[in-house]
Amino acid sequence: MLRKVTLLAAALVLVGGPALAAAKVREPNEIAFSFEGPFGRYDQAQLQRGYKVYREVCSACHSMNLVAFRNLGDAGGPFFDPKYPNPNDNPVVKALAADTQIGDIDGETGDAIKRPGIPADKFPAPFANDAAAKASNGGVAPPDLSLIAKAREGGPAYIASLIAGFGTPPAGLTVPAGLNYNPYFPGDVSANWTGDHAHTPPGGFIAMAPPLTADQVTFDDGTKSTIKQQAEDVAAFLMWTAEPKMEERKHMGFSVLIFLILFSGLLYASYRRVWRDESH
Ligand code: HEC
Numbered sequence: 001m002l003r004k005v006t007l008l009a010a011a012l013v014l015v016g017g018p019a020l021a022a023a024k025v026r027e028p029n030e031i032a033f034s035f036e037g038p039f040g041r042y043d044q045a046q047l048q049r050g051y052k053v054y055r056e057v058c059s060a061c062h063s064m065n066l067v068a069f070r071n072l073g074d075a076g077g078p079f080f081d082p083k084y085p086n087p088n089d090n091p092v093v094k095a096l097a098a099d100t101q102i103g104d105i106d107g108e109t110g111d112a113i114k115r116p117g118i119p120a121d122k123f124p125a126p127f128a129n130d131a132a133a134k135a136s137n138g139g140v141a142p143p144d145l146s147l148i149a150k151a152r153e154g155g156p157a158y159i160a161s162l163i164a165g166f167g168t169p170p171a172g173l174t175v176p177a178g179l180n181y182n183p184y185f186p187g188d189v190s191a192n193w194t195g196d197h198a199h200t201p202p203g204g205f206i207a208m209a210p211p212l213t214a215d216q217v218t219f220d221d222g223t224k225s226t227i228k229q230q231a232e233d234v235a236a237f238l239m240w241t242a243e244p245k246m247e248e249r250k251h252m253g254f255s256v257l258i259f260l261i262l263f264s265g266l267l268y269a270s271y272r273r274v275w276r277d278e279s280h
Contacts, residue, residue, distance in 0.1 A: 026183040028157040047078035050237025063125035066146035069097035070119035138178040140207035149242040156235040164231035166210035179205035
């Protein structure tokens, strides 16, 4: 039995080894997000811009099933206002919800209707189901973005690099119809590469077309709307939706650490006191 397993493992290494070695991917860019490090915090203005990019661009294809409009007004959220501890009362949150049409059922007639959103509504999904999402996107359903920043290696830096990282494919690379070349997207393009195999381009083919163009979204705070800016802002927003309580977690970690240090001091002092008159 053990022998069989060892043989199988060896075979896997032999078969998988070269394939893995050929598939390279470009490392995400270094981005200095405000929320990095033990004291990092979300930049509220950036979260607001990121929400706008999601709403105006990404929400045409990507759902965010775990996020409700009221979350936008939660403490630490993009539109939190200390005047409105209950986000359902926050006028900005109310207006953003009301800007969106939500599918519902008329309570009297039973007909399917559309009505303006309220803070308690979840973000509406762009497609009725997975089949419809696939049909509109060349056979690949766009993933739900609620937790994507936690679900992908590299997190927000990967997302920002990916969506701003399309570009002209290198000469010698045949891009399959309906797909796009992206050096940051994990994959293997060697079968479509006619150049030198030692220099196969990194990355893979992705079913998402480049979603951003410069000035596509007008930022209310006057920030210049470059592709890079939009990409970083929406990536920060996606980090917040994936971990809305990050600030609380870091704060708690720090308090616990301080407590432990004080407690160790106290323990040591009482140890000295208890054994004061004993000879060892
Ligand atoms: C026209 C539709 C469309 C738009 C608009 C769009 N996407 Fe996508 N996106 C897709 C599809 C389709 C996929 C699946 C691609 C695949 O797996 O090949 C995808 C995949 C992704 C992924 C996952 C990549 C991975 O590692 O699997 C991320 C992250 C993403 N999109 C972010 C965004 C963001 C952020 C925006 C807005 C700036 C956006 N998308 C706009 C269609 C779209």
